[in-house]
Amino acid sequence: MSNQLSATKIKSWLEVVKDPEIPVLSLNDLGVITSVHIDTNNKVTVEMTPTFAGCPAMDVMRSDVEDVLKEHGIEEFEVRISFDVQWNSNMISEKGRKALKSFGLAPPPQHDLIVDIDIIEHAQCPHCGSENTDMKTPFGPTLCRSMHYCNNCLNAFEQFKPI
């Protein structure tokens, strides 16, 4: 390995790994890669944290990360999934929020870690930008989505749940 190996470089490689349920959103932008560490023997440890405890996509994400490390010739690595850092929806980057919107999914409202009914019900329509919307149900087709209706453009839409 070249001596230029750095955590920043590895993070940039991981940019190609996307959330399988939202293929426009990279794991970096989703905020689930919580640390990249290189030890003195060039062993790479990537720490990941689940969006939801029951998220079925987590194992796919982990093996995608492992594949990228292998492709770049990393021989010794470990990809750990833990709750040492707990994910919340504020950890989605600004770039990630834009990607969600272009995908037709409303980004989660920012919150101060106390998610109450007002925060959950508040959603901005990703189609027309109106805030005149109603929440239909906090439980959508996947664990991370809620379902809403826009009273302005009369479209149903989904929101990445604030959590």
Place this chain on the structure above:
Amino acid sequence: MNTEAIKELVYKMADDLLILGHRNSEWTGFGPLLEEDIAFSSMAQDKVGQSWQMYKILHELGDSEPDTVAFMRNANQFHNAQFVELPNGEYDFSLIRHFLFDSAALLRYQMLTESSYTPLANLTKKIKGEAKYHSMHAKIWMKQLGSATEESIQRLQNALDEAMPYALGLFEPSPYEAHLIKDKIFAGEEALQILWQKEVESIIEETQLILPDWNSLIPALGGRNGQHTEHLQPLLDEMSEVFKVDPSADW
């Protein structure tokens, strides 16, 4: 650190979630509304996922793999409260159980975020956000149906009266209460029950339902010790059928 005390605590939480998660999933395709169908399926997936993370903690403490623990034990080795194994019954009972259980679960997780046992503190910091959605969902429906028609109020009242002694079984004290409290692992079942009763009272007050007198209730105990109703073993058989045929089946 008292490993036996931690294991007892984590097993009962995990088993409650696994069993109730499976009961929730039985609503798939049968919910009174499509919306409720999706809600119960989604909560089932959350709960089973949460139980899995707890079995992983137990695995790190030296117990078997999560698959084995979930699917290879018999009823008398399960530590869930009897409350969660009862059949779904009508929607009224499922809603009442959803409300009573999820209020308790959320409060338990909030308490455990302070735990001196870091893996449990970290996990509950995460899943309390998920549990909040479950508890909020139950409260919305309780308030709606608990003040709707005379019939819906009466049906919920019957379900509440039936469920309450079982719900109290959630707080069956463990043999390690004193250790857990002293080591600041968990503030204890009694403290939890006090918070829960207040929470339940505050929601029921917003409906036309009447709470039974707490002192008149006889809690359904024994679940934490592996004593279960006749409803648990058939559920476990069903759950583990696929696993026993092919233990390597991809979950």
